[in-house]
Amino acid sequence: MITTLFYDGSFEGILTAVFEIYARKLKHVKLLPNGTYSGAMFTDELTIITDDNRARRVLQGLTRKIASAGVQRLYAAHLAEILEEDNPIVGYMRYVFDNDKNIEDDYGNRYVLRISEIVRMVRREKHRMEAFIRFKKLKDETFYATVDPDFNVLPLILKHFRKRYADQKWIIYDTRRAFGLYYDLHQVEYITLDFSEEGVGKSIVSKYESDEGIYQVLWKEYFKSVNIGSRKNNKLHLRHVPKRYWKNLTEKL
Known part of the structure; x- marks a missing residue:
């Protein structure tokens, strides 16, 4: 069973969603912005209320397991604002928490690879804005x-x-x-x-x-x-x- 999580579209909302995933022991999830139609027939739905304290706890957990530059890459990927591409961010964070080793260079993982691709596009746009x-x-x-x-x-x-x-x-x-x-x-x-x-x-x-x-x-x-x-x-x-x-x-x- 897939649980669809509706959130406010913010990075803090993603962090709060990750907190809820572990607190509720959810296995299969899909993240969607508030007001979006999930389109799935067999799914549970949960509205995520962004909580700064819970978001901060998840962020602190990430900084203990990956470099600060790695956290910044996740934020940059979120700024891409590509529909449903916050799901790889959630997948990446879960992969971080579920492993004892550092996973930042594990490009064999689909989430790590996808985040790398999105960040590359965002950084290219950043450099163009600085120049243009x-x-x-x-x-x-x-x-x-x-x-x-x-x-x-x-x-x-x-x-x-x-x-x-x-x-x-x-x-x-x-x-x-x-x-x-x-x-x-x-x-x-x-x-x-x-x-x-x-x-x-x-x-x-x-x-x-x-x-x-x-x-x-x-x-x-x-x-x-x-x-x-x-x-x-x-x-x-x-x-x-x-x-x-x-x-x-x-x-x-």
């Missing part, structure tokens, strides 16, 4: 950029941009997921913007610095000057800079 983000200056001296990544990588790029642009205020906004990062010269906060007609987000475009258009032209001209026409390789260029990123790149507008 283009800021525009607002009148209040804040630098603003929009992104539309395939995976939820904003939590993973936070450290990079806080370190690289520590001397200026900035906002990086994920338009697909409707939240962003705001750095005020002291700390980074998660924010949401209202893009309704009266909302703050709607007026951001009108708040660009008057010289911003000049800077964008100079940026485009710079890219033209460094490109050597005789060595142009469109196929290679598209491999490194896929078209889906062009709408947020100043030099492509």
Whole structure:
């Protein structure tokens, strides 16, 4: 009998689900977000209420059995937000707890292999965001950029941009997921913007610095000057800079 576990979609929810699996001695489970139809005829169903204390206990148990980098890989895999791919995370965690040896390099296990594949995709997207983000200056001296990544990588790029642009205020906004990062010269906060007609987000475009258009032209001209026409390789260029990123790149507008 399969037990379907419904959870809130958070990483803490996954950790709480793992706690419940062991507390209730569940064997075969399937994890689904709240509001999802399981589609199974013969199944028990259980709604997981995220519990920070239980999640913390599972997290502490993981850190005793695998390296902190291994736990970070599980979190990165969760940020992929691929439908039903949190199940391999649960399988991975159970494999950790059910073995005395360290299993992080056991790629013969399907869960270890799948987590490795997902993390590779997420990290590739992270590196692309770090390279492709283009800021525009607002009148209040804040630098603003929009992104539309395939995976939820904003939590993973936070450290990079806080370190690289520590001397200026900035906002990086994920338009697909409707939240962003705001750095005020002291700390980074998660924010949401209202893009309704009266909302703050709607007026951001009108708040660009008057010289911003000049800077964008100079940026485009710079890219033209460094490109050597005789060595142009469109196929290679598209491999490194896929078209889906062009709408947020100043030099492509």
